[in-house]
Amino acid sequence: AQSVTQPDIHITVSEGASLELRCNYSYGATPYLFWYVQSPGQGLQLLLKYFSGDTLVQGIKGFEAEFKRSQSSFNLRKPSVHWSDAAEYFCAVGRDTGFQKLVFGTGTRLLVSP
Amino acid sequence: DTGVSQNPRHKITKRGQNVTFRCDPISEHNRLYWYRQTLGQGPEFLTYFQNEAQLEKSRLLSDRFSAERPKGSFSTLEIQRTEQGDSAMYLCASRRLELDEQYFGPGTRLTVT
Numbered sequence: 001a002q003s004v005t006q007p008d009i010h011i012t013v014s015e016g017a018s019l020e021l022r023c024n025y026s027y028g029a030t031p032y033l034f035w036y037v038q039s040p041g042q043g044l045q046l047l048l049k050y051f052s053g054d055t056l057v058q059g060i061k062g063f064e065a066e067f068k069r070s071q072s073s074f075n076l077r078k079p080s081v082h083w084s085d086a087a088e089y090f091c092a093v094g095r096d097t098g099f100q101k102l103v104f105g106t107g108t109r110l111l112v113s114p
Numbered sequence: 115d116t117g118v119s120q121n122p123r124h125k126i127t128k129r130g131q132n133v134t135f136r137c138d139p140i141s142e143h144n145r146l147y148w149y150r151q152t153l154g155q156g157p158e159f160l161t162y163f164q165n166e167a168q169l170e171k172s173r174l175l176s177d178r179f180s181a182e183r184p185k186g187s188f189s190t191l192e193i194q195r196t197e198q199g200d201s202a203m204y205l206c207a208s209r210r211l212e213l214d215e216q217y218f219g220p221g222t223r224l225t226v227t
Binding site: 004034036041042043044045046049090092100101102103104105106107 | 118145147149154155156157158159162170205207209215216217218219220221
C-alpha cells in the first residue's frame, strides 16, 4: 500500500534562510509525487509534481523538489524563504495517472521568523 | 477557469442530523474527488467519480455517507445521522486529463456538536 511520511511536524525558518522539507514515500511502482501548500482558510494549491524525466523539478513560488528513487524521497526546497511562505505543506503520492487517488502525508507546518 | 467551489463553507450541526455538501468542479473536468481532512492530518481519499460514474469508494466512506454526481457536473456528499467523529474539513478536487493535477476547492468545514 502507498504511504507518505513527513517526519517534521513543525519547522521554523528565519526569513531569507533556505528551507528543506522532507518527504519519504512507500510505493512499489513508479510513483507520481506532488507537493501541495495549504494556507489557513484556503484549499490546497499545487507547488510542483513529478511524473517522470528530470529528477529535479521546478515549481511555483521559487520552490523545487528532487526525486531520489534510491532513498524513496521527494524533498522540497527553497533557497530563500519569505514570510508569506508560512503555511502547511503536504507531500502526496498518486497511484497512477489514470485514477490518481492521492495519498497524503500528515503535513509540515512552516513558521517563518523575522 | 473559476476554480472549484464548495458550499457551504462552514456547517454546524447537531449529532444525528443529516447534512449535504455541494461541489462544483471546474467546467469540463470530468474527474471529481472527495477527501476528508481532520485536524493535524493530511487529506484522506473518500471517493472518485469519472463523469457520473462513482468508480471507487474508500473504506472510510461508511454506509452513512453517500456521494452522487448525477449529470457528471456538480457533486453532492451527504452524511446521514452525523456523529462527532464526522467533524472535519471535506475537500473536493477535480481534474480533466490524466496528466493534469487535481485542483482543490476551499473545503466545507463540518462541526458536529
